[in-house]
Amino acid sequence: MEKPKVLVFGNFGYNHNELCGQTVKTRNVYELLKNKETRYFSEVAFFDTDSLNTNRLGLFQGLYHVIKADELFYLPATKNLAYIFPFIFILSKLFSTKIHFIVLGGWLGEYLENRPLYRKMFLKIDWIYPETDALCQCLESDFGLKKVKRLNNFRDTNFSPALKSTGKNxxxxxxxxxxxxxxxxxxxxxxxxxxxxxxxxxxxxxxxxxxxxxxxxxxxxxxxxxxxxxxxxxxxxxxxxxxxxxxxxxxxxxxxxxxxxxxxxxxxxxxxxxxxxxxxxxxxxxxxxxxxxxxxxxxxxxxxxxxxxxxxxxxxxxxxxxxxxxxxxxxxxxxxxxxxxxxxxxxxx
Incomplete structure (x- = not known):
């Protein structure tokens, strides 16, 4: 079977060199998949939604990448989810792109509570990856989502120096x-x-x-x-x-x-x-x-x-x-x- 094309879609913060929990996690997911490219994937690409702050039309390029991808790793915050996700969802169904929704933070259950249309779309997402057991349980028991698996926030590092004893200062x-x-x-x-x-x-x-x-x-x-x-x-x-x-x-x-x-x-x-x-x-x-x-x-x-x-x-x-x-x-x-x-x-x- 031909190796799949993968796209990581989220805020990398490259346009403004922004470093925060969201951008660091998005970059880490991309680096993890990129490191596996030769063995498992034909291509690992990314689309940085930070670029939309200076070029709104760039969204069409991002959606084109969604169409070309076999597996999409999607890391949205609330604004992205509100305005971009419906387009991504429709395209994923039209072009058979599998969505891996990687949750940033713990807000998703609260977000879905009063949004029945989003709950229906989420029932058809291929996989959802919360960071916590409590949110996994919430998504499964409160909203009936089946394809939920915990994915810990992670780092790729070998840093392990000797621990410093606590001194007087x-x-x-x-x-x-x-x-x-x-x-x-x-x-x-x-x-x-x-x-x-x-x-x-x-x-x-x-x-x-x-x-x-x-x-x-x-x-x-x-x-x-x-x-x-x-x-x-x-x-x-x-x-x-x-x-x-x-x-x-x-x-x-x-x-x-x-x-x-x-x-x-x-x-x-x-x-x-x-x-x-x-x-x-x-x-x-x-x-x-x-x-x-x-x-x-x-x-x-x-x-x-x-x-x-x-x-x-x-x-x-x-x-x-x-x-x-x-x-x-x-x-x-x-x-x-x-x-x-x-x-x-x-x-x-």
């Missing part, structure tokens, strides 16, 4: 989109609490792209902040693991309840950095007492208290670093490929 890190819903303002309150508790040995560094509409407010917070908290810009992909491995704990006080599996937490685990997180919808699937700590959702005081508790227990932090590294092995590219390979259409022939 404790370094905390936040790496995500700088947005109020990511709990950024909790970090500034933590800075004040550390200062008030006379914990002069603890610092907080923030990395990530700043949400455009939040820049003015965020800069105002920085201008009046204590010296123990610093914004350090955006890390490039080759910088992430060497930088994160220098920190003792990652802070993830998200206020976005339907997070999926944030890539920053996976990056922390690979770097041997435990995570303190608020209890978003899927948090217990990814963070536990062996790899960090989870505190009640939207309980800012509980989050601050947990951080203070842990910075006073460096030996416990060292133990959590071991647990974080062990946790990372669940999210390898090899395991992701096992899931995808089992669902490829040509394997069923």
């Amino acid at each position: 404790i370094k905390l890190v936040f790496m995500a989109r700088v947005h109020p819903l990511k709990g950024v303002e909790t970090l500034f309150k933590l800075s004040q609490r550390l200062e008030g508790s006379n914990l002069k040995n603890v610092t907080i560094d923030m990395y990530g792209p700043i949400f455009e509409e939040y820049k003015e407010e965020f800069n105002a917070l920085l201008n009046t902040a204590n010296k123990n908290i610093t914004y350090r810009g955006v890390l490039q992909p080759n910088e992430i693991y060497p930088v994160l491995s220098q920190y003792d704990m990652m802070l993830f006080p998200t206020q976005y309840y339907t997070e999926g599996f944030p890539g920053s937490i996976l990056d922390a685990y690979i770097s041997g950095t435990p995570v303190i997180a608020s209890n978003w919808l899927y948090a217990p699937e990814f963070v536990d007492h062996t790899s960090g700590a989870v505190v009640d959702f939207n309980d800012e005081n509980a989050f601050l208290n947990k951080v203070i508790e842990l910075v006073n227990k460096p030996l416990l932090i060292d133990s959590l670093k071991q647990g974080a590294r062990a946790k990372s092995y669940e999210f390898s590219s090899d395991k992701a490929w096992e899931v995808i390979k089992s669902c490829l259409f040509f394997n069923k022939q």
Whole structure:
């Protein structure tokens, strides 16, 4: 049988060099499939929806690629799903393109709830890959979807340096989109609490792209902040693991309840950095007492208290670093490929 042509359709962020959870995952899926091209596929192409921000007519080129593909790996956010997916769905049925819908985050169940037309289309998608068991169960039990298989967020890396023991100076890190819903303002309150508790040995560094509409407010917070908290810009992909491995704990006080599996937490685990997180919808699937700590959702005081508790227990932090590294092995590219390979259409022939 002739090897299939594959298309990865989603936001790669190449047009604006945008690095976020969505673009990193989309690039990782493409790289995984591209690495298998010679053996399994005749071609692995991609279409970057970021290009549509400067060239709307480019969508016709993207849809043409859909027609030519045998297997489509589709990674949309909500806007893409609302405006582009109906065209992709119709073309996939007309030209026998198999759709592999890779879910970004944990919002899909909520999105489908009041959209009966989309639910009907989703019943005819070839495979749907959520990041969490809870969302898999939701899609199967609430919407009757049959072709659902969990696909963990993953990384292709061999990074595995010796873990750094926690010293007298404790370094905390936040790496995500700088947005109020990511709990950024909790970090500034933590800075004040550390200062008030006379914990002069603890610092907080923030990395990530700043949400455009939040820049003015965020800069105002920085201008009046204590010296123990610093914004350090955006890390490039080759910088992430060497930088994160220098920190003792990652802070993830998200206020976005339907997070999926944030890539920053996976990056922390690979770097041997435990995570303190608020209890978003899927948090217990990814963070536990062996790899960090989870505190009640939207309980800012509980989050601050947990951080203070842990910075006073460096030996416990060292133990959590071991647990974080062990946790990372669940999210390898090899395991992701096992899931995808089992669902490829040509394997069923």
